[in-house]
Amino acid sequence: MTGVYVASSDAESDKRTIALGMTELLAGTVDSIGVFRPIVAEQGRDPLLETLRRRFGLGDPYEDCVGVTYQRVHTDPEEAMSEIVAAYGALSARHSAVVVVGTDYTDAVTATEFAFNARVAANLGTPVLLVVSGADRGTAGVRSEIAVVHAELAREHATRLATVVDRVHPDGTSGLRERLEGIAYVLPDVPGLSSPTVRDLQRACDARLLFGDAERLARETSGVDIASMSLPALLDRMTADRLVLLTADRAGSLLPALLAAHTSPDFPSLAGVVLTGDTEMPEPVWRLLTGMDVRLPVLTTPLDTYTAATRLAPVRGGLAPLSDKKIESALATFGTAVDGPELLNRLRVTRTGAVTPLMFEYTLLDRARADRRRVVLAEGTEERVLRAADLLLRRDVVDLTLLGSPREVRARADDLGLDLGAVDVIDPDSSELRDRFAEEYASLRAHKGVTVDLARDTVREVSYFGTLMVHCGLADGMVSGAVHTTAQTVRPSFEILRSGLVSSVFFMCLADRVLVYGDCAVVPDPSAEQLAEIAASSADTAARFGVQPRVAMLSYSTGASGTGADVDKVRAATDQVRQARPDLELEGPIQYDAAIDPGVAHTKLPDSTVAGRATVFVVPDLNTGNTLYKGVQRSAGAVAIGPVLQGLRKPVNDLSRGATVRDIVNTVAITAVQARKDERDT
CATH class of the missing domain: 3.40.50.300 (P-loop containing nucleotide triphosphate hydrolases)
Structure with a gap:
């Protein structure tokens, strides 16, 4: 230890x-x-x-x-x-x-x-x-x-x-x-x-939330301003990320204007507003505000303005767990300034042969950072995507392009308190690339009767626009799907970037290891030949991301004990993989328990090098795969990263519409690492 x-x-x-x-x-x-x-x-x-x-x-x-x-x-x-x-x-x-x-x-x-x-x-x-x-x-x-x-x-x-x-x-x-x-x-x-969050300041002045999103209380502040001047002077002096102290009896004249300025791209975005004193807000103003979609935290404190300001002035961050933004900034600073391998050498730490979820994520970000790529995020105004972009930039992992109206994207980022100054933002509706992409897409799909006029409308869709950026070398990969369906995300890549059988894997991050499941998202009922190709592709994907591939070809039967069309398909696919890829550790047909449990494996296949220790699980069809990965995800509390697409010339990856910010960060990093591999192969 x-x-x-x-x-x-x-x-x-x-x-x-x-x-x-x-x-x-x-x-x-x-x-x-x-x-x-x-x-x-x-x-x-x-x-x-x-x-x-x-x-x-x-x-x-x-x-x-x-x-x-x-x-x-x-x-x-x-x-x-x-x-x-x-x-x-x-x-x-x-x-x-x-x-x-x-x-x-x-x-x-x-x-x-x-x-x-x-x-x-x-x-x-x-x-x-x-x-x-x-x-x-x-x-x-x-x-x-x-x-x-x-x-x-x-x-x-x-x-x-x-x-x-x-x-x-x-x-x-x-x-x-x-x-x-x-x-x-x-x-x-x-x-x-050390910048205090709105929540730090809320606690310091005994305030409670009146309006706005409670999640925004985690926003960092750059200081406190007292709204003691006229509205024009106040608007002229607004600066980003400030908490404004406003006496409750002036709320009727100033608060609606402050809220409007906060949401306008022409004014800096505030961190919050604190109403001071016990004066009740006028009823018409209360009615107006309750009818508005107020997301900026508006708080109230019984303290007078002077006392509140005195309490808030010395507050530093650290009263609560750090926000994701601060964590990623700290990790980036440490990673840049400290020689990690030298420290590990001094500690005499030896890298384990296992791949845990934390190791997988650490290695993933490190590999993406080592050879920077540009990834386009098609859903540029989605909050989770913007937060992920902020974290990726703080960790210096990739270069990013967001699709959407630059004005809307910047305003949304400012409203969330995110620093996306290093991000390129492109609007597919008005970009000069639209005509170029229309001609390229029409050329690629001419055999389907697509004309330039038809293509001009098609390429306005963010998934098509982003995929064409990748195809034309303006980005190394694309990630979408936080809002769009899988079909909307992957259809353009099938039309533009397909190089063979397109399939997918999920990286299943369990408490003590990372497993690879394929194909759980794309091919509904693969033939034996397709199943063999999926197995080989999945093994290569696993190896690319540091998971030693030991491939289990799953079926309802283990070894030669079962008969029937379904198990025969798996048996035939296994034979084809053995012939085509003798370098792979492979077992099949094999049941899931024999593939993952050493005790069961010892009974059913005692001489197998894969049984009981498989890392890559190839399912016979989409129905089985989708059920399997979701069952493991829910019952074992596993984190499922994917689907990661295989069989494309350049990487495009889909997100679940329930994806978390961390899911998006990991998927972008996977896409960047895939782009490195794909470039070496071309």
Whole structure:
């Protein structure tokens, strides 16, 4: 078991970026990971621990991830240390690696809190990843602080893994990095990491939500403005992501105008409005607002404006689990500034042969980032797509093109508080590419009687427009389907990009492994020849994404025990794959339980290298496949990524209309990796 203790030297450093980055680094390398906080506050759940558990889908109960409270340390430090060691031991026994995150300097546990953290690390036997703040410190100050805490670690007999200097102004990172080479990694201050959300500010002034989406309370704010001027002056001074304080008795004259300006692309998008004082809103204004589709959070507080502003001014982020935007910004910063392989080498971590869902996702994003591609997202005004685009840009994974009206896309992004400045936005209705695409599509489909005039209307549809961008080399792949049906998404690719039999796979991410199911979405009733082609394609797709292919050709019968047309088809397909691809580990016909359960496999096929350990499951028909993957998805809590299409010259992938933001991120990354492979094959 590998453990690492993330400890900061003072309250000015911010361990959140380091804790997130170290957890992702280990999650992408080992098959099971835990997180642990030795000391937490008495009340509520620890925000950083909850951030780590949610982001990495960790299944340990919260109570198993904590040691003791600050009060317990004050009362009996020695007994508290014993309890911390015991709790850590119980958690670490279940995992290959554990990330331990030290105290936050919110309630000092001893005269020197860092010394206590060093003592805990020594007792746990975990090396310390030291975090030192570079905020408002010159090189001499940083060197002095590092020397002091290194000596402190030595006095407590704790081992230092590495040192990270964080919160450095971006303009000074390169110079400081050169002066500290061999001593420490240098991280720039993560933009917005300490910015409070609307919810942070809501709690600080005891406000409640009157109107708007509760989800928008997670939006980051750039500061607080007091609406004490006239409407023209207020509109002229509006800036993005601000929380506006407005006395309730002025709401009738100013609030409707603020809401209108917020939704207009000609004005910056606000984070929220707080009405101060106990004055009731005039009834006509209340009636007007309740009839509007108000999405901007409008809150009310009993505090007067001065008191509310005084309470809000010092608030920093961190009162709640981090938002996805902040998490991805932190991970991107860590990944760029810290040499992950070097850290793993110092920890002597060996990559496991298994592929867990976290490892799959980590490797996927890393491979996409290593060779950037451009992916077009056809549904450019859909909220989930916009949020996914924001996260992809923060992680620097791909270049993106969104389809839709630029004005509408930008306004929607501003309303959601998203930074999509690096995204290209193209409107198929007005783009100069429309005529070019119409001529190209008419040429491709002339045998079907398609003329340029007919094609000009067809290519206005976003799925056709996006597919033609891929065909013409203006994008490397396309993702759609969050709003459109599968038929609307894939029909253009069948017409324009087909290179052979088009089939699909789902990546089924279970708690401890990733499996590949094909074909569960495209070919209704494949022949033996088609089934053999699907098996070979699915095996290649699995290997491309780091899943060692051991192919099970599923049927209601195992081995030679069954007869009938359906099992004969699977048997014939298996023989064809063996002849065409002798390099593949293959078994069939085989029942699902014999393919996945080692105990059943030992009874039914004791000499098989695939039975009981299959990773690629090829179903005999679409009815079986769709039922199988949805059954596993629901009953086992698996995450299904796909369908990922095979048999196209360039990648186009479909989303479920219930796709989450994370599903979209993963599908875009898969598309980018497919594009790399497809380019090498051409």
